[in-house]
Amino acid sequence: MPQNVRKVYIVCRRCKTRFAGDYCPYCGAEKGTPVALRSHGGLLSGLLRFLLSLALLAAILLITFIVLDYTASAEGDRHGAARAILDSARYAIPQSVLDYYAELKIQFLDSWIAAIKDFFVTVFG
Numbered sequence: 384m385p386q387n388v389r390k391v392y393i394v395c396r397r398c399k400t401r402f403a404g405d406y407c408p409y410c411g412a413e414k415g416t417p418v419a420l421r422s423h424g425g426l427l428s429g430l431l432r433f434l435l436s437l438a439l440l441a442a443i444l445l446i447t448f449i450v451l452d453y454t455a456s457a458e459g460d461r462h463g464a465a466r467a468i469l470d471s472a473r474y475a476i477p478q479s480v481l482d483y484y485a486e487l488k489i490q491f492l493d494s495w496i497a498a499i500k501d502f503f504v505t506v507f508g
């Protein structure tokens with residue numbers, strides 16, 4: 384068998400991986416798959432994805448803030464760290480938002496948290 388037969392490599396049009404064969408081992412694209420999959424949907428879908436990840440991040444931050452808030456205001460001295468994080472977070476949040484949060488807390492959150500606490504007390508003693 385001759386040694387100098389060069390293998391024919393193909394550069395994947397989607398991910399630029401060099402491969403031999405019919406399918407890209409990296410992204411699974413077929414030899415003839417067109418390039419333009421990434422820009423499919425264009426600017427609008429990119430913007431939408433960006434906004435969705437922002438909203439997700441905001442939701443995670445909000446939940447973290449609420450959990451910290453209720454941990455810090457729980458009885459006992461074990462929660463000094465939570466209180467410290469919360470205090471520094473409060474400096475970064477506008478006062479109007481904090482006021483709104485305090486209102487929401489009185490209207491909804493307190494009863495929800497109480498219900499959740501009751502549930503845990505009933506289940507775990």
Ligand SMILES: [Zn+2]
Binds near residue numbers: 398399408410412
């Ligand atoms: Zn590929």
